[in-house]
Amino acid sequence: MTLSRRSTLMLGLGATAGLMLPGIAHAQDVVRNNISSFRAQHWRDHFDTLGKATIVADTQSRALHYWNADGSDYRIFPTSVPISDDLTKRGYTSIVRKKVGPSWTPTASQMERYPDWKPIPPGPENPLGTHAMYLSWPAYIIHGTHDTRKIGRKSSDGCIGLYNEMIAQLFDLCPVGTQVRVI
Known part of the structure; x- marks a missing residue:
């Protein structure tokens, strides 16, 4: 041959x-623990109108979906999500306040579990990253993170986290009053 x-x-x-x-x-x-498998979402499945703007935070696929007021701008951002279902609040809320350079204070439940935790001012050690958008639910925030390993993982105590670069984009896009649904 x-x-x-x-x-x-x-x-x-x-x-x-x-x-x-x-x-x-x-x-x-x-089984991959840090990869988002984005599922398609449509705002009409969650809201009657787009309002000022609309966010759907999908904790299963670890993605945040954003639509502007007229639907011409649609974006998907990878996120971190709560560690457990016990810490995951689902339902309808809205953005009530926004802050560049937020400070972080442990919640009452965190203080019960970790009594030595102390408030952290803005900066690289702050778990809220560079920007925070506070929801109408107490202690629930859409925020950035300096720890990029958290994105795509179950890693928060209830909040939705994004890369700092992406929360900065979303922060600029979302006015106070943006409607939010966490599913």
């Missing part, structure tokens, strides 16, 4: 593919 360069190449590629198949099959079975 005579082997040409082309047949040798094809044999090599076939062998390489054969060696890779078990790894590819295994990779499909792996």
